[in-house]
Amino acid sequence: MRPTHPPIPVTILSGFLGAGKTTLLNQLVSQPDLADALVIINEFGEIPLDHMLVAHSTENMVMEMSSGCLCCNIRGDLVKTLRDITWRFSRQGQRQFRRVLIETTGLADPASIVHTLMTHSQVADRYRLDGIVTVLDMATGQHSLDHHSEAVKQAAMADCLLLAKPDLTTAEQRTDLYRRLDGINPAAPRWEIDHSHIDAAKLLDLGPFSTSGKVPDVEQWLNEEAYAEHETHHHEEHHHDHDINRHDDHIKAFCFAIDTPIPEDRLTAWIDELTAFIGSNILRVKGLLNVEGREHPLAIHGVQHVFHPPTPLPAWPSDDHRSRLVFITRDIDREVVEETLRSLHHPMPDRRDGP
Numbered sequence: 001m002r003p004t005h006p007p008i009p010v011t012i013l014s015g016f017l018g019a020g021k022t023t024l025l026n027q028l029v030s031q032p033d034l035a036d037a038l039v040i041i042n043e044f045g046e047i048p049l050d051h052m053l054v055a056h057s058t059e060n061m062v063m064e065m066s067s068g069c070l071c072c073n074i075r076g077d078l079v080k081t082l083r084d085i086t087w088r089f090s091r092q093g094q095r096q097f098r099r100v101l102i103e104t105t106g107l108a109d110p111a112s113i114v115h116t117l118m119t120h121s122q123v124a125d126r127y128r129l130d131g132i133v134t135v136l137d138m139a140t141g142q143h144s145l146d147h148h149s150e151a152v153k154q155a156a157m158a159d160c161l162l163l164a165k166p167d168l169t170t171a172e173q174r175t176d177l178y179r180r181l182d183g184i185n186p187a188a189p190r191w192e193i194d195h196s197h198i199d200a201a202k203l204l205d206l207g208p209f210s211t212s213g214k215v216p217d218v219e220q221w222l223n224e225e226a227y228a229e230h231e232t233h234h235h236e237e238h239h240h241d242h243d244i245n246r247h248d249d250h251i252k253a254f255c256f257a258i259d260t261p262i263p264e265d266r267l268t269a270w271i272d273e274l275t276a277f278i279g280s281n282i283l284r285v286k287g288l289l290n291v292e293g294r295e296h297p298l299a300i301h302g303v304q305h306v307f308h309p310p311t312p313l314p315a316w317p318s319d320d321h322r323s324r325l326v327f328i329t330r331d332i333d334r335e336v337v338e339e340t341l342r343s344l345h346h347p348m349p350d351r352r353d354g355p
Protein backbone atom coordinates (compact mmCIF):
# COMPACT_ATOMS: atom_id res chain seq x y z
CA MET A 1 0.00 0.00 0.00
CA ARG A 2 1.32 3.44 -0.84
CA PRO A 3 2.14 5.55 2.20
CA THR A 4 -0.11 8.55 2.66
CA HIS A 5 2.49 10.77 4.34
CA PRO A 6 4.43 13.26 2.25
CA PRO A 7 7.85 11.90 1.34
CA ILE A 8 10.65 12.55 3.81
CA PRO A 9 13.29 14.95 2.45
CA VAL A 10 16.80 13.53 2.28
CA THR A 11 19.95 15.63 2.12
CA ILE A 12 23.08 13.90 0.87
CA LEU A 13 26.27 15.30 2.33
CA SER A 14 29.17 14.37 0.10
CA GLY A 15 32.75 15.53 -0.23
CA PHE A 16 36.14 14.07 -0.80
CA LEU A 17 38.21 12.35 1.91
CA GLY A 18 39.14 14.77 4.66
CA ALA A 19 37.20 17.67 3.11
CA GLY A 20 35.52 18.49 6.41
CA LYS A 21 32.20 16.63 6.34
CA THR A 22 32.26 15.26 9.87
CA THR A 23 33.38 18.56 11.38
CA LEU A 24 30.52 20.21 9.55
CA LEU A 25 28.01 17.61 10.63
CA ASN A 26 28.98 18.00 14.28
CA GLN A 27 28.33 21.69 13.96
CA LEU A 28 25.10 21.31 11.99
CA VAL A 29 23.27 18.84 14.16
CA SER A 30 23.27 21.16 17.15
CA GLN A 31 21.25 23.74 15.19
CA PRO A 32 17.49 23.99 15.71
CA ASP A 33 16.82 23.62 11.96
CA LEU A 34 18.16 20.09 12.17
CA ALA A 35 16.63 19.17 15.50
CA ASP A 36 14.16 16.93 13.68
CA ALA A 37 16.74 15.31 11.40
CA LEU A 38 17.97 11.78 11.55
CA VAL A 39 21.60 11.45 10.53
CA ILE A 40 22.85 8.36 8.75
CA ILE A 41 26.59 8.00 8.63
CA ASN A 42 28.55 5.65 6.52
CA GLU A 43 32.19 5.19 7.29
CA PHE A 44 34.92 2.84 6.19
CA GLY A 45 36.47 0.59 8.76
CA GLU A 46 35.42 -1.56 11.65
CA ILE A 47 35.16 1.19 14.24
CA PRO A 48 32.42 3.66 13.47
CA LEU A 49 34.42 6.61 14.74
CA ASP A 50 32.37 9.28 13.04
CA HIS A 51 29.25 7.88 14.57
CA MET A 52 30.64 8.30 18.05
CA LEU A 53 31.83 11.82 17.38
CA VAL A 54 28.39 12.95 16.38
CA ALA A 55 26.53 10.95 18.99
CA HIS A 56 28.59 12.43 21.82
CA SER A 57 28.17 15.97 20.69
CA THR A 58 24.43 16.14 20.22
CA GLU A 59 21.17 14.65 21.22
CA ASN A 60 20.13 14.00 17.67
CA MET A 61 19.19 10.52 16.71
CA VAL A 62 22.00 8.95 14.78
CA MET A 63 22.16 5.75 12.83
CA GLU A 64 25.25 4.06 11.59
CA MET A 65 25.32 1.87 8.56
CA SER A 66 27.39 -1.27 8.45
CA SER A 67 30.94 -0.65 7.34
CA GLY A 68 31.61 -0.68 3.65
CA CYS A 69 31.31 1.83 0.90
CA LEU A 70 27.92 3.36 0.34
CA CYS A 71 28.71 3.86 -3.32
CA CYS A 72 29.06 0.24 -4.32
CA ASN A 73 28.19 -2.74 -2.24
CA ILE A 74 25.70 -1.78 0.39
CA ARG A 75 22.82 -0.17 -1.36
CA GLY A 76 20.85 -3.04 0.12
CA ASP A 77 21.88 -1.83 3.58
CA LEU A 78 20.81 1.68 2.74
CA VAL A 79 17.40 0.41 1.68
CA LYS A 80 17.10 -1.60 4.88
CA THR A 81 18.14 1.37 7.00
CA LEU A 82 15.74 3.75 5.25
CA ARG A 83 12.95 1.22 5.55
CA ASP A 84 13.55 0.41 9.21
CA ILE A 85 14.13 3.87 10.65
CA THR A 86 10.51 4.88 10.13
CA TRP A 87 9.41 2.39 12.78
CA ARG A 88 12.60 2.15 14.84
CA PHE A 89 12.48 5.85 15.47
CA SER A 90 8.79 6.07 16.21
CA ARG A 91 7.12 6.64 19.54
CA GLN A 92 3.46 5.88 19.98
CA GLY A 93 3.06 5.64 16.26
CA GLN A 94 4.67 9.05 15.66
CA ARG A 95 7.84 9.20 13.62
CA GLN A 96 10.45 11.13 15.58
CA PHE A 97 12.21 12.74 12.64
CA ARG A 98 11.10 14.79 9.68
CA ARG A 99 14.14 14.75 7.50
CA VAL A 100 17.22 12.62 6.89
CA LEU A 101 20.82 13.58 6.33
CA ILE A 102 23.16 10.98 4.87
CA GLU A 103 26.89 11.56 5.21
CA THR A 104 28.67 9.54 2.57
CA THR A 105 32.22 8.33 2.53
CA GLY A 106 34.74 10.49 0.71
CA LEU A 107 34.88 8.09 -2.21
CA ALA A 108 31.15 7.70 -2.64
CA ASP A 109 29.35 8.45 -5.85
CA PRO A 110 26.27 10.44 -4.80
CA ALA A 111 24.42 9.16 -7.88
CA SER A 112 24.24 5.70 -6.43
CA ILE A 113 22.41 6.94 -3.34
CA VAL A 114 20.11 9.11 -5.41
CA HIS A 115 19.23 6.10 -7.55
CA THR A 116 18.37 4.08 -4.49
CA LEU A 117 16.18 6.86 -3.15
CA MET A 118 14.37 7.46 -6.40
CA THR A 119 13.95 3.98 -7.74
CA HIS A 120 13.93 1.33 -5.06
CA SER A 121 10.39 0.07 -4.60
CA GLN A 122 10.65 0.02 -0.81
CA VAL A 123 11.92 3.55 -0.36
CA ALA A 124 11.04 5.64 -3.43
CA ASP A 125 7.51 6.40 -2.15
CA ARG A 126 8.66 7.38 1.32
CA TYR A 127 11.64 9.59 0.60
CA ARG A 128 12.64 12.26 -1.84
CA LEU A 129 15.95 13.89 -2.56
CA ASP A 130 16.06 17.34 -1.07
CA GLY A 131 19.55 18.15 -2.26
CA ILE A 132 23.15 17.11 -2.66
CA VAL A 133 25.50 19.20 -0.56
CA THR A 134 29.19 18.79 -1.38
CA VAL A 135 32.03 19.91 0.86
CA LEU A 136 35.25 20.81 -0.88
CA ASP A 137 38.55 21.57 0.87
CA MET A 138 39.59 24.93 -0.62
CA ALA A 139 43.28 24.31 0.01
CA THR A 140 43.50 20.79 -1.43
CA GLY A 141 40.42 20.85 -3.65
CA GLN A 142 42.38 21.40 -6.87
CA HIS A 143 44.49 18.36 -6.13
CA SER A 144 41.44 16.20 -5.44
CA LEU A 145 39.78 17.42 -8.64
CA ASP A 146 42.96 16.74 -10.63
CA HIS A 147 43.42 13.22 -9.42
CA HIS A 148 40.05 11.81 -8.46
CA SER A 149 37.12 11.64 -10.81
CA GLU A 150 34.87 10.99 -7.77
CA ALA A 151 35.70 14.47 -6.49
CA VAL A 152 34.77 16.04 -9.83
CA LYS A 153 31.51 14.14 -9.91
CA GLN A 154 30.65 15.11 -6.34
CA ALA A 155 31.21 18.77 -7.18
CA ALA A 156 29.37 18.58 -10.51
CA MET A 157 26.26 16.99 -9.03
CA ALA A 158 25.95 19.31 -6.05
CA ASP A 159 22.95 21.55 -5.43
CA CYS A 160 25.09 23.48 -2.99
CA LEU A 161 28.88 23.69 -2.60
CA LEU A 162 30.48 24.23 0.78
CA LEU A 163 34.04 25.47 0.55
CA ALA A 164 35.86 24.41 3.68
CA LYS A 165 39.06 25.59 5.37
CA PRO A 166 39.26 29.12 3.96
CA ASP A 167 41.75 29.86 6.75
CA LEU A 168 44.24 27.48 5.11
CA THR A 169 43.70 28.87 1.61
CA THR A 170 45.69 31.50 -0.28
CA ALA A 171 43.94 34.15 -2.36
CA GLU A 172 45.34 32.54 -5.49
CA GLN A 173 44.08 29.08 -4.54
CA ARG A 174 40.68 30.56 -3.89
CA THR A 175 40.51 32.35 -7.25
CA ASP A 176 41.69 29.27 -9.15
CA LEU A 177 39.20 27.02 -7.39
CA TYR A 178 36.30 29.39 -8.06
CA ARG A 179 37.20 29.57 -11.76
CA ARG A 180 37.40 25.85 -11.95
CA LEU A 181 34.06 25.40 -10.23
CA ASP A 182 32.57 27.84 -12.76
CA GLY A 183 33.23 25.12 -15.31
CA ILE A 184 32.21 22.09 -13.28
CA ASN A 185 29.12 23.48 -11.61
CA PRO A 186 28.33 27.09 -12.47
CA ALA A 187 24.97 27.36 -10.73
CA ALA A 188 25.18 25.76 -7.30
CA PRO A 189 25.38 28.35 -4.52
CA ARG A 190 28.82 28.42 -2.87
CA TRP A 191 29.32 29.08 0.79
CA GLU A 192 32.72 29.37 2.39
CA ILE A 193 32.60 27.67 5.77
CA ASP A 194 35.28 28.77 8.18
CA HIS A 195 35.61 26.00 10.75
CA SER A 196 32.31 24.63 9.47
CA HIS A 197 30.25 27.63 10.44
CA ILE A 198 27.13 27.79 8.35
CA ASP A 199 23.46 28.24 8.99
CA ALA A 200 21.83 24.82 8.45
CA ALA A 201 18.83 26.48 6.78
CA LYS A 202 21.08 27.28 3.79
CA LEU A 203 21.49 23.58 3.13
CA LEU A 204 17.85 22.60 3.39
CA ASP A 205 14.89 22.80 1.02
CA LEU A 206 17.15 23.00 -2.00
CA GLY A 207 14.75 21.25 -4.38
CA PRO A 208 11.64 22.38 -6.25
CA PHE A 209 9.31 21.07 -3.53
CA SER A 210 7.53 23.06 -0.89
CA THR A 211 8.13 21.94 2.64
CA SER A 212 6.40 23.08 5.79
CA GLY A 213 4.41 25.65 3.85
CA LYS A 214 7.53 27.30 2.39
CA VAL A 215 7.36 28.28 -1.26
CA PRO A 216 10.38 26.76 -3.02
CA ASP A 217 12.75 29.15 -4.75
CA VAL A 218 12.54 27.52 -8.15
CA GLU A 219 14.46 30.29 -9.92
CA GLN A 220 17.36 29.75 -7.56
CA TRP A 221 17.07 25.98 -7.95
CA LEU A 222 17.32 26.20 -11.73
CA ASN A 223 19.57 29.27 -11.96
CA GLU A 224 19.91 28.95 -15.70
CA GLU A 225 21.48 32.42 -15.92
CA ALA A 226 24.61 30.97 -14.33
CA TYR A 227 24.78 28.33 -17.07
CA ALA A 228 24.26 30.89 -19.84
CA GLU A 229 26.96 33.11 -18.36
CA HIS A 230 29.32 30.18 -18.05
CA GLU A 231 28.75 29.18 -21.67
CA THR A 232 29.50 32.70 -22.85
CA HIS A 233 32.72 32.92 -20.83
CA HIS A 234 33.75 29.43 -21.79
CA HIS A 235 33.32 30.29 -25.44
CA GLU A 236 35.31 33.52 -25.09
CA GLU A 237 38.12 31.73 -23.33
CA HIS A 238 38.30 29.16 -26.10
CA HIS A 239 38.34 32.04 -28.52
CA HIS A 240 41.43 33.40 -26.79
CA ASP A 241 42.99 29.99 -26.75
CA HIS A 242 43.03 29.96 -22.98
CA ASP A 243 40.89 27.29 -21.43
CA ILE A 244 41.01 27.43 -17.66
CA ASN A 245 38.97 24.26 -17.50
CA ARG A 246 41.39 22.12 -19.46
CA HIS A 247 41.49 19.43 -16.76
CA ASP A 248 37.73 19.21 -16.66
CA ASP A 249 37.01 19.23 -20.36
CA HIS A 250 34.87 16.17 -20.06
CA ILE A 251 32.39 18.06 -17.82
CA LYS A 252 30.01 20.35 -19.68
CA ALA A 253 27.38 22.71 -18.29
CA PHE A 254 24.77 24.26 -20.55
CA CYS A 255 21.17 25.41 -20.74
CA PHE A 256 18.32 25.64 -23.23
CA ALA A 257 15.11 27.59 -23.48
CA ILE A 258 12.12 26.46 -25.51
CA ASP A 259 9.51 29.03 -26.45
CA THR A 260 6.55 26.85 -27.37
CA PRO A 261 4.58 24.63 -24.95
CA ILE A 262 5.64 20.98 -25.02
CA PRO A 263 3.11 18.22 -25.71
CA GLU A 264 3.09 15.95 -22.64
CA ASP A 265 3.46 12.71 -24.63
CA ARG A 266 6.58 14.06 -26.31
CA LEU A 267 8.03 14.95 -22.95
CA THR A 268 7.65 11.37 -21.76
CA ALA A 269 9.19 10.04 -24.97
CA TRP A 270 12.07 12.50 -24.69
CA ILE A 271 12.87 11.49 -21.10
CA ASP A 272 12.89 7.85 -22.21
CA GLU A 273 15.17 8.62 -25.14
CA LEU A 274 17.54 10.71 -23.08
CA THR A 275 17.90 8.22 -20.27
CA ALA A 276 18.25 5.25 -22.60
CA PHE A 277 20.95 6.71 -24.82
CA ILE A 278 23.00 9.11 -22.78
CA GLY A 279 21.65 8.75 -19.26
CA SER A 280 24.77 7.65 -17.47
CA ASN A 281 26.69 10.67 -18.78
CA ILE A 282 24.14 13.17 -17.58
CA LEU A 283 25.32 14.06 -14.13
CA ARG A 284 22.48 16.43 -13.49
CA VAL A 285 19.49 17.74 -15.40
CA LYS A 286 16.88 20.15 -14.11
CA GLY A 287 14.02 21.75 -15.91
CA LEU A 288 11.06 24.00 -15.53
CA LEU A 289 8.69 23.06 -18.34
CA ASN A 290 5.74 24.67 -20.00
CA VAL A 291 3.59 21.70 -20.94
CA GLU A 292 0.60 22.00 -23.27
CA GLY A 293 -2.72 22.27 -21.46
CA ARG A 294 -1.13 23.10 -18.09
CA GLU A 295 -1.43 26.50 -16.51
CA HIS A 296 1.54 25.95 -14.21
CA PRO A 297 4.97 24.49 -14.86
CA LEU A 298 6.27 20.99 -14.34
CA ALA A 299 9.64 20.60 -12.64
CA ILE A 300 11.85 17.73 -13.72
CA HIS A 301 15.17 16.64 -12.37
CA GLY A 302 17.39 13.71 -13.00
CA VAL A 303 20.68 12.21 -11.94
CA GLN A 304 22.24 10.03 -14.62
CA HIS A 305 19.57 7.72 -16.00
CA VAL A 306 17.13 8.26 -13.14
CA PHE A 307 14.49 10.96 -13.42
CA HIS A 308 12.26 12.07 -10.62
CA PRO A 309 8.68 12.00 -11.92
CA PRO A 310 7.73 15.43 -13.29
CA THR A 311 6.37 17.51 -10.40
CA PRO A 312 3.58 20.05 -10.95
CA LEU A 313 4.46 23.37 -9.32
CA PRO A 314 1.76 25.62 -7.87
CA ALA A 315 2.78 28.64 -10.00
CA TRP A 316 5.32 30.07 -12.39
CA PRO A 317 8.07 31.79 -10.42
CA SER A 318 8.16 34.77 -12.83
CA ASP A 319 6.66 36.12 -16.04
CA ASP A 320 9.06 33.99 -18.05
CA HIS A 321 6.90 31.04 -19.08
CA ARG A 322 9.34 29.43 -21.47
CA SER A 323 10.54 25.92 -20.76
CA ARG A 324 14.07 26.06 -19.42
CA LEU A 325 16.48 23.15 -19.00
CA VAL A 326 19.95 22.99 -17.51
CA PHE A 327 22.44 20.15 -17.89
CA ILE A 328 25.73 19.07 -16.39
CA THR A 329 27.14 16.25 -18.48
CA ARG A 330 30.26 14.16 -18.78
CA ASP A 331 31.64 13.54 -22.26
CA ILE A 332 28.43 14.71 -23.87
CA ASP A 333 28.42 17.87 -25.94
CA ARG A 334 25.70 20.40 -25.98
CA GLU A 335 24.85 19.55 -29.60
CA VAL A 336 24.05 15.93 -28.72
CA VAL A 337 21.50 16.98 -26.11
CA GLU A 338 20.20 19.70 -28.41
CA GLU A 339 19.50 17.08 -31.04
CA THR A 340 17.33 15.09 -28.63
CA LEU A 341 15.37 18.26 -27.83
CA ARG A 342 14.17 18.49 -31.43
CA SER A 343 11.54 15.93 -30.58
CA LEU A 344 10.00 18.31 -28.02
CA HIS A 345 9.15 21.07 -30.42
CA HIS A 346 9.54 22.17 -33.99
CA PRO A 347 11.55 25.37 -33.90
CA MET A 348 15.06 24.81 -32.50
CA PRO A 349 15.68 25.99 -28.96
CA ASP A 350 17.03 29.44 -28.40
CA ARG A 351 20.78 29.01 -28.13
CA ARG A 352 21.39 31.30 -25.20
CA ASP A 353 25.14 31.64 -25.46
CA GLY A 354 25.11 33.21 -28.92
CA PRO A 355 27.56 31.34 -31.21
Ligand SMILES: Nc1nc2c(ncn2[C@@H]2O[C@H](COP(=O)(O)OP(=O)(O)OP(=O)(O)O)[C@@H](O)[C@H]2O)c(=O)[nH]1
Binding pocket: 015, 016, 017, 018, 019, 020, 021, 022, 023, 024, 105, 106, 164, 165, 166, 167, 168, 193, 194, 195, 196
Ligand atom coordinates in the same frame (compact mmCIF):
# COMPACT_ATOMS: atom_id res chain seq x y z
N1 LIG B 1 42.00 24.72 9.63
C1 LIG B 1 40.79 24.18 9.42
N2 LIG B 1 40.64 22.85 9.58
C2 LIG B 1 39.43 22.30 9.37
C3 LIG B 1 38.32 23.10 8.96
N3 LIG B 1 37.25 22.26 8.79
C4 LIG B 1 37.69 21.01 9.07
N4 LIG B 1 39.01 21.03 9.43
C5 LIG B 1 39.87 19.89 9.78
O1 LIG B 1 40.02 19.04 8.66
C6 LIG B 1 40.22 17.69 9.09
C7 LIG B 1 39.30 16.77 8.32
O2 LIG B 1 37.97 17.07 8.69
P1 LIG B 1 36.81 15.97 8.75
O3 LIG B 1 35.58 16.68 9.19
O4 LIG B 1 37.24 14.79 9.53
O5 LIG B 1 36.71 15.58 7.23
P2 LIG B 1 35.82 14.43 6.56
O6 LIG B 1 35.39 14.96 5.23
O7 LIG B 1 34.74 13.98 7.47
O8 LIG B 1 36.91 13.31 6.41
P3 LIG B 1 36.67 11.75 6.01
O9 LIG B 1 35.58 11.25 6.92
O10 LIG B 1 38.02 11.16 6.28
O11 LIG B 1 36.33 11.71 4.57
C8 LIG B 1 39.98 17.68 10.60
O12 LIG B 1 41.24 17.65 11.23
C9 LIG B 1 39.27 18.99 10.85
O13 LIG B 1 39.54 19.50 12.15
C10 LIG B 1 38.51 24.51 8.81
O14 LIG B 1 37.61 25.29 8.42
N5 LIG B 1 39.77 24.98 9.03
